[in-house]
Amino acid sequence: MANSVQTRDPMEPNKRSSTWFGSPIGLRPDQTTSLALLLESPSLSYNLKVTAASRHPQQNLEQEYDHSETRTDSPLPTESNTDSSNGATGVDGEDVLEELSRRAANLFKLFRLAAERERCMDQPIEQWLRVATWWLLKTRTYLSIVTYNKLPLSDRVCQDCQRYLAKTLWVIEKALSLSRETLDTEFGVIKDGLRKLANTMKQQNLLTPMESIALVAQDFDYSIMVQYPSFTPDIWDALSRSNRGTSVLQGQHLTSSHQLPTSDLLPLSDTSETFVYATMFVEVMLFERSREAPSFKFPCLLSVRRQKTEKTPEILIASQNALLSLLIPLDSDINWHMQPHALEIKVRMGVTARVQLSSWDFYGLRRVFNYTSHLHLRLQPWAGEELIFEATAKSVQYTAPKSSESQRFPALPTPNCVVRVFENVTTEMSASGTCNTQRGFRLAVMTDPATRDLRYVCHNMGFGNLIRYALIGKDDNQGLQLSFGDAGQESSMTLYFTSNQERLDLLRSITGQPDTNEVALTDVALRSVITSDGVPTPSSTYESPISSLGLQRIRVFPNSIIIEGSHGVLTDRIDVRSTTLRMRLLHNLPQSPDQLHMLLVYRQEQSDLTMGVSQASIPISTQQSLAEALRLASKPETVRAYQFEHLHELHRFQAALTGSTVGYDGYAASFSIARRRMLVPVYTQWKASIVRLQIVCSANGKVVKLAAFFKDFRHASAMIFEVKPTDVFESFTSRQGRFGVRLVDAKFAMPRKTALADDGNEGFLDFRTLEYPGEHDDIMISFDVKEERDKFAEFLPALVNRLHKV
Known part of the structure; x- marks a missing residue:
C-alpha cells in the first residue's frame, strides 16, 4: 500500500455495513457466512491501528473451533450472483467511465508525467495488463475501506480511492492506444470491473470533481509501475531450484509456456477452474541464510484460491511484474508470527520468504488455515481408524x-x-495377548469440491448406540436416510447414489457387515436370540427384543457373527478361529415340534456390538428396548442363547464357532464314572441320569471329543474329553435291559462344580481347548434302545468290542 495512506480507527465489526459491494468482476457481494477475513475485515490490505476492533479477530482466533463432530461452519464464502452494475450510465446517458475520464484530465497529466519519468511506455502489452489489474485491485481494496468505515468524501482514503480509480482508467486507455496487438478481451474484463466500481462510488456520492483533489496529496504515489530490485545469482539459483512444497515461478527464468497468465497471478474473480476467495496487498521479504536483514522487499498481491478439483485452498503471492510468484498450499508447513503479523515460508537452499500482512488480513488468513486443517483432518483417518x-x-x-x-x-x-x-x-493388551476392539464408525460428508463453499458434517455411529436408518425412494431414486442424536435434538441425513449397490454398500459398512466378496463359514436360518444375565430356558412366552428385527438368518464369518432380519441387522464381532468360546447345550432334546433347539454361549463383557434398525418398521418403544439389549451386552458376564427350528441348523452354527463338526447328538439313560476308594480295592459309581451327549470331530478328522451335559449330577454340570483310536471301547447289555458302551480307563478331567453366580462357567464347555486329563477311570454310558447305542458307537474313533451282559 502506498506510504501516504493514513491509518484510522475503523468502526466495530458488528457495526459494519450490511452490504459488501461487488460482483464477480468488481467487489464481491454480501457474504452472510463467509470467510472470517471477509466478515471481519473492512479491507484485506488496510493496515489498521491496534484498537479494540483490530484485536477482535485475534480473540476469534484464540477461540478457534470446538471440534464438535457436527460442527459444519465454513469460513469460505458462499456463491452469489449479486450484481451492482445497475445504472452504469448517467442521467444524460453518458458512460460512467467517459464521465470519469473527462473529470480526471488533470490527474491523467500527472500519470503521464510519471510514466515518462519511469520510461515504461515501451513495456509489452502483457505488462500493461498486469499493471491495469494491479491498480484495479488496489481501487477495490480502498473502496472496501471507505464502505466499511463509512468514510466521508473529504477523507484522504476516500480521495485516494478516486485517484487509484483514475489511475486504472488511464492505464487501460494508454495501453490500448500504445499496443498494436491489443488484448481486447482481457482489457474488456478489467474495464467492466472498473465501470462497476465507479458506478458504486457514484451511487454513494463518493465521486467528486477530480480537479479539486488532483493536487491535494503531493505525496500520492503517481507512479504507474512498481519498481522492484534485481535478484542476485544466489537468490535466482535458490528460487529456480525450488521444486518441492512452495512453487516458485519467475518470468525471467521460465519459458512463456510455464508463465502463469495474469488472470491467475492477479485474479479479479473466479475462473472456470479456480475459486478466488480473497485478495490482499502484502510485502514479501526474502532472507538469505547468512543475513539477518532482508535482502529484498517486494510489494505483492496475495490471493486465496482453490482449484475446483481440489479440497484444499492455496495462497498465491505475485508481484506486479510477475518477477516473483509463490504458490503455497494452505496445508503446507507455514510459520505464523503474531508480532509482527507475518507468514514465514522456507523456499529452499537457505532462502526464506516472510510475508508481512495487516492485522485483519493475518487473523483472517489464519482462520482460513485453521478451517482448512480442520476440514482436511475430518476427511482423513484418525489414529486407529481405517477408511472402509x-x-x-x-x-x-x-x-x-x-x-x-x-x-x-x-x-x-x-x-x-x-x-x-x-x-x-x-x-x-490382555492376559491372552493383544486383541482388537471395535469402537464404532465415523461418517464424514463434504460438499462437492466444484462448489465454491466447501462444507462438511461428521457423525459418530455405533459403539453402544443404535444405528437408525431407513431405505427410501424407489426405482432410480433410492436413498438411505440416517438419524443421529436423541429425541428433540435429532439430526438426519438422506443420501442418494447413482446405483443401489452403493447405497447397500454404505449400509453394510456402517452396520459392520463384511465385504460382499467374503465367504461365510455357515449361513443358517435363525428363530431367536436372547441375551440375559443367567441361563435362559426355552419358553414360548418369552419374547426377546432382538426378535423384533424380524430375524431371518445368521451368518458366521471368521471375524464376526451377522444376525440379519427384515427390520435390521446385528453384528457380533468375534474371531471364531482363535477366540475361546464356552458353550452349553440343554440336557435333553426338545420333545415337541413347537420347541426350539437352543445353543448357549457364555460371553465376557462386550462393547463392540453393532445394531442397525429400520426406523420405518420398528416403533420407538421397541427401539428403546433394543438399545437396552445393547447395554446389557456390555455387562461383565452374559449368556447369548441362539434358538433354531431344526437341529442340523444348530449343528452347522456350532461347527462354525468351534471348528469341529457334530457327529452324534443325543441323550443317554445314564452316565457313570467308576471311582476307586483310597487304599482299598473297592469301586463306587458316580452316576448321572438324563445326559445329553455329543461326539465332535475336528476338520482334519484327527481329533475326536466326547461332550456330556448333565441334568442332576452333583459332581459336574458338563464335561468334555478326547477319545483316541488307541482307547478301548466295549459294548455291553446290562441286567436291567439297557444297552451301553464302556470306555476302559478313560482319561478325562473332572470339571469343578461352580454356581453360575460365581463365575458364569457352570455347564459351559470349551470345545477348542481341553483341560489336562488328570482322571483315569472307566466310564459307562447306557441307552434305553440298542439302535441308539449303536448309533453312538458308530462315531467313536475305534471299533467297539462286544461283551457279555454286565
Whole structure:
C-alpha cells in the first residue's frame, strides 16, 4: 500500500455495513457466512491501528473451533450472483467511465508525467495488463475501506480511492492506444470491473470533481509501475531450484509456456477452474541464510484460491511484474508470527520468504488455515481408524435442530457430495495377548469440491448406540436416510447414489457387515436370540427384543457373527478361529415340534456390538428396548442363547464357532464314572441320569471329543474329553435291559462344580481347548434302545468290542 495512506480507527465489526459491494468482476457481494477475513475485515490490505476492533479477530482466533463432530461452519464464502452494475450510465446517458475520464484530465497529466519519468511506455502489452489489474485491485481494496468505515468524501482514503480509480482508467486507455496487438478481451474484463466500481462510488456520492483533489496529496504515489530490485545469482539459483512444497515461478527464468497468465497471478474473480476467495496487498521479504536483514522487499498481491478439483485452498503471492510468484498450499508447513503479523515460508537452499500482512488480513488468513486443517483432518483417518467406504453421493440432504448452532451444512439437497466412512479399531493388551476392539464408525460428508463453499458434517455411529436408518425412494431414486442424536435434538441425513449397490454398500459398512466378496463359514436360518444375565430356558412366552428385527438368518464369518432380519441387522464381532468360546447345550432334546433347539454361549463383557434398525418398521418403544439389549451386552458376564427350528441348523452354527463338526447328538439313560476308594480295592459309581451327549470331530478328522451335559449330577454340570483310536471301547447289555458302551480307563478331567453366580462357567464347555486329563477311570454310558447305542458307537474313533451282559 502506498506510504501516504493514513491509518484510522475503523468502526466495530458488528457495526459494519450490511452490504459488501461487488460482483464477480468488481467487489464481491454480501457474504452472510463467509470467510472470517471477509466478515471481519473492512479491507484485506488496510493496515489498521491496534484498537479494540483490530484485536477482535485475534480473540476469534484464540477461540478457534470446538471440534464438535457436527460442527459444519465454513469460513469460505458462499456463491452469489449479486450484481451492482445497475445504472452504469448517467442521467444524460453518458458512460460512467467517459464521465470519469473527462473529470480526471488533470490527474491523467500527472500519470503521464510519471510514466515518462519511469520510461515504461515501451513495456509489452502483457505488462500493461498486469499493471491495469494491479491498480484495479488496489481501487477495490480502498473502496472496501471507505464502505466499511463509512468514510466521508473529504477523507484522504476516500480521495485516494478516486485517484487509484483514475489511475486504472488511464492505464487501460494508454495501453490500448500504445499496443498494436491489443488484448481486447482481457482489457474488456478489467474495464467492466472498473465501470462497476465507479458506478458504486457514484451511487454513494463518493465521486467528486477530480480537479479539486488532483493536487491535494503531493505525496500520492503517481507512479504507474512498481519498481522492484534485481535478484542476485544466489537468490535466482535458490528460487529456480525450488521444486518441492512452495512453487516458485519467475518470468525471467521460465519459458512463456510455464508463465502463469495474469488472470491467475492477479485474479479479479473466479475462473472456470479456480475459486478466488480473497485478495490482499502484502510485502514479501526474502532472507538469505547468512543475513539477518532482508535482502529484498517486494510489494505483492496475495490471493486465496482453490482449484475446483481440489479440497484444499492455496495462497498465491505475485508481484506486479510477475518477477516473483509463490504458490503455497494452505496445508503446507507455514510459520505464523503474531508480532509482527507475518507468514514465514522456507523456499529452499537457505532462502526464506516472510510475508508481512495487516492485522485483519493475518487473523483472517489464519482462520482460513485453521478451517482448512480442520476440514482436511475430518476427511482423513484418525489414529486407529481405517477408511472402509468412499463414494460420491448423487445428492445429500442434511437437517438438524433449529437450535443447533453448528448447523452449517446446506439444508437444501446438495449434489455430488464426498461420503467417507471410517472404522475405529483399538488394540488392547490382555492376559491372552493383544486383541482388537471395535469402537464404532465415523461418517464424514463434504460438499462437492466444484462448489465454491466447501462444507462438511461428521457423525459418530455405533459403539453402544443404535444405528437408525431407513431405505427410501424407489426405482432410480433410492436413498438411505440416517438419524443421529436423541429425541428433540435429532439430526438426519438422506443420501442418494447413482446405483443401489452403493447405497447397500454404505449400509453394510456402517452396520459392520463384511465385504460382499467374503465367504461365510455357515449361513443358517435363525428363530431367536436372547441375551440375559443367567441361563435362559426355552419358553414360548418369552419374547426377546432382538426378535423384533424380524430375524431371518445368521451368518458366521471368521471375524464376526451377522444376525440379519427384515427390520435390521446385528453384528457380533468375534474371531471364531482363535477366540475361546464356552458353550452349553440343554440336557435333553426338545420333545415337541413347537420347541426350539437352543445353543448357549457364555460371553465376557462386550462393547463392540453393532445394531442397525429400520426406523420405518420398528416403533420407538421397541427401539428403546433394543438399545437396552445393547447395554446389557456390555455387562461383565452374559449368556447369548441362539434358538433354531431344526437341529442340523444348530449343528452347522456350532461347527462354525468351534471348528469341529457334530457327529452324534443325543441323550443317554445314564452316565457313570467308576471311582476307586483310597487304599482299598473297592469301586463306587458316580452316576448321572438324563445326559445329553455329543461326539465332535475336528476338520482334519484327527481329533475326536466326547461332550456330556448333565441334568442332576452333583459332581459336574458338563464335561468334555478326547477319545483316541488307541482307547478301548466295549459294548455291553446290562441286567436291567439297557444297552451301553464302556470306555476302559478313560482319561478325562473332572470339571469343578461352580454356581453360575460365581463365575458364569457352570455347564459351559470349551470345545477348542481341553483341560489336562488328570482322571483315569472307566466310564459307562447306557441307552434305553440298542439302535441308539449303536448309533453312538458308530462315531467313536475305534471299533467297539462286544461283551457279555454286565
